[in-house]
Amino acid sequence: MLRDGVQEQNRTGGSLAEGSRLMCLDVNPERLMVSYQAGDFAAARALIELISPQLHRFFIVQTRSRVDADDLLQETWLRIHKVRHTYRRGEPVLPWFYAIARHVRIDHYRRVLRTAAREQRLEEVPRQAAQPSRESDHTDELALILAPLPESQREVLEMLKVEGMSLEEVARATSSSVGSVKQKVHRAYENLRKRMSATGLRRGQSGVLP
Amino acid sequence: MNDALEKAGHVPHQVEPALLDRISNSIRPSLRPVHPLPPTWVLASGLVLICAALGLAGAARAGFYGIERMVLSERVLIFSTLGILAWIAAREFVSEWIPGSRRRFTPSMLLTILSAALLTVFAILFRDYHTNHFVSVGVVCLFTGLLHAIPAGLLGWLVLRKGLAVDSVSAGVVGGALAGLAGVAMLELHCPNFEALHVLFWHTAVVPASAALGGAVGLALRKRSRFSS
Numbered sequence: 085m086l087r088d089g090v091q092e093q094n095r096t097g098g099s100l101a102e103g104s105r106l107m108c109l110d111v112n113p114e115r116l117m118v119s120y121q122a123g124d125f126a127a128a129r130a131l132i133e134l135i136s137p138q139l140h141r142f143f144i145v146q147t148r149s150r151v152d153a154d155d156l157l158q159e160t161w162l163r164i165h166k167v168r169h170t171y172r173r174g175e176p177v178l179p180w181f182y183a184i185a186r187h188v189r190i191d192h193y194r195r196v197l198r199t200a201a202r203e204q205r206l207e208e209v210p211r212q213a214a215q216p217s218r219e220s221d222h223t224d225e226l227a228l229i230l231a232p233l234p235e236s237q238r239e240v241l242e243m244l245k246v247e248g249m250s251l252e253e254v255a256r257a258t259s260s261s262v263g264s265v266k267q268k269v270h271r272a273y274e275n276l277r278k279r280m281s282a283t284g285l286r287r288g289q290s291g292v293l294p
Numbered sequence: 295m296n297d298a299l300e301k302a303g304h305v306p307h308q309v310e311p312a313l314l315d316r317i318s319n320s321i322r323p324s325l326r327p328v329h330p331l332p333p334t335w336v337l338a339s340g341l342v343l344i345c346a347a348l349g350l351a352g353a354a355r356a357g358f359y360g361i362e363r364m365v366l367s368e369r370v371l372i373f374s375t376l377g378i379l380a381w382i383a384a385r386e387f388v389s390e391w392i393p394g395s396r397r398r399f400t401p402s403m404l405l406t407i408l409s410a411a412l413l414t415v416f417a418i419l420f421r422d423y424h425t426n427h428f429v430s431v432g433v434v435c436l437f438t439g440l441l442h443a444i445p446a447g448l449l450g451w452l453v454l455r456k457g458l459a460v461d462s463v464s465a466g467v468v469g470g471a472l473a474g475l476a477g478v479a480m481l482e483l484h485c486p487n488f489e490a491l492h493v494l495f496w497h498t499a500v501v502p503a504s505a506a507l508g509g510a511v512g513l514a515l516r517k518r519s520r521f522s523s
Contacts (some may be wrong), residue, residue, distance in 0.1 A: 095514075123327035127319050136314055141307040156312055158320070165321040169328040170392050180394030186459040187393070202507045229299070230334040245299035259460060264400075 112175045119239045121168055133160065138247055139185050145227045145242050146189055146235065178249055179256035186239065186257065232279050237272035240265055295337060331392065336382035341472060345380050350478030352442045359486040368419050375415045376479050379408050379492045384473035387450060390465035391457030401467040405505050408471055410477065412498045421489040430495035435485055438505070439477030439500030447473035447508060462512040462519075470508020474501035 113134060119127030139158065139160060141155035165185055171180050230238045238260075243254045244265070255262045331337070353361075361369060386404055389395035399407065450469050459465035477500040485497070 109434065117360065121313075121328050121330060123325055124319075125322060125325055128321060128325060130315055132317050136309045136317070137307040140309045146306075157309070158317055161321065163316045163458075165324070167393070169330050170457050171394075172330050172333065172392070175394065178394075181394035183460050184458070187458070226299070226376065252396075256396055259390075259395075259397055259464070261397060261400070 117171055118173055118179050135181055145230055148227050156188055156192055162183045163188055176253055179253045182257035233275055235270050237268050240268045241272045244269060298504035302466055323485045340449050340453050341384035342380045345446050345476035348442055348446045349475045351484035352480035356484045358483055361483045363486050371415055372482050374438050376475060379411055380475045387468045390468050391454040391459050393458055393460050400466045404468060405471050405502060406502050413494060416493045419492050420488055422488060423490050425489055425491050432492055435481055435496045436499055439481050440504055442480040442503040443473040443477035453478045461511050462516045464514025466508035467505045470505040471501055474504030
């Protein structure tokens with residue numbers, strides 16, 4: 085999680101050199117963002133390394149495609165770069181990033197719908213282009229857990245429980261109120277619980293599970 | 295279930311370094327210092343001033359017959375309510391243009407609050423339920439109000455054009471509602487018709503009509519950007 089800084093990323097991840105370089109700079113994303121606005125490339129690079137894994141996971145959970153997630157991440161950073169002046173010092177930076185990421189994803193989703201309506205698929209394109217790793221296994225597992233949920237509930241649950249954002253931050257990122265976020269989380273849990281108990285029942289009946 | 299989700303959050307997710315390099319390299323050539331947008335209160339004050347200026351300019355052109363007929367308490371109650379509502383709507387409109395801003399109201403909730411507040415104030419102040427040429431006179435007021443709302447909406451967009459509206463329809467509805475208040479302000483300054491039903495229906499209708507217009511513009515812009523991408 086971003087809150088714990090890059091240390092946690094290094095504890096279990098492999099990018100030790102990258103992480104220590106970031107720690108030398110500054111791991112406070114708000115301060116990095118202000119430096120990025122001032123035209124500091126090192127801060128921009130640090131921010132890209134710090135935020136991208138979270139945004140990438142967010143896209144994978146939403147699209148269940150690593151290739152789409154890569155494209156969306158690039159597009160999001162281009163958009164972030166274009167509107168970086170809209171971040172104001174003192175405001176929480178995570179909701180700002182996620183609001184833009186959501187905007188890019190929704191645009192992408194609408195474009196895909198439009199293309200799908202006009203084009204005929206000739207062959208199945210393999211969805212998983214990158215080499216699967218232990219981390220991507222976890223992300224795929226997460227995507228699988230959240231897959232049955234409607235998009236709005238999935239994104240809220242992911243931001244809140246996986247990324248560790250507060251209710252207020254999720255509300256800001258999704259342009260909604262705290263009450264509405266609470267309601268979506270409640271419904272998401274209900275949905276998952278129903279689905280899990282139904283799956284358990286079916287497995288029990290078929291003799292797979294005792 | 296909770297544990298599974300939180301565990302997933304603790305496992306670091308890796309992005310290919312080549313992808314991060316590509317992203318960094320793509321932004322490097324255009325990396326220049328930028329000035330952040332002014333604080334919300336500055337932008338909101340600008341929007342409220344635009345609405346007030348347009349309302350005043352319209353009434354100055356058409357005549358201040360409405361405010362001249364009002365007693366002091368009516369003037370104070372109507373224009374202070376309009377001021378407060380314009381401030382609330384302006385803050386929400388600014389929030390629509392700044393990603394990750396706090397939203398106090400959804401667009402539909404804001405529209406309900408604005409309409410309900412205007413209806414309440416008008417219902418308290420105007421008690422003459424006799425009507426004369428309800429539709430023909432009312433339509434003129436509605437169009438006059440909308441005619442002043444449109445430039446207010448356009449000027450509001452000019453003030454905030456450097457922002458990013460993450461949902462153009464919501465931004466259109468909220469901006470339209472704010473612009474509609476400029477139209478109502480103009481009508482209150484100008485319109486000498488104090489029949490309760492006229493004011494309650496046709497003057498208040500400027501706000502939802504203008505919000506609908508703003509929402510339609512937002513929808514058209516969204517469709518245009520979708521087809522141009």
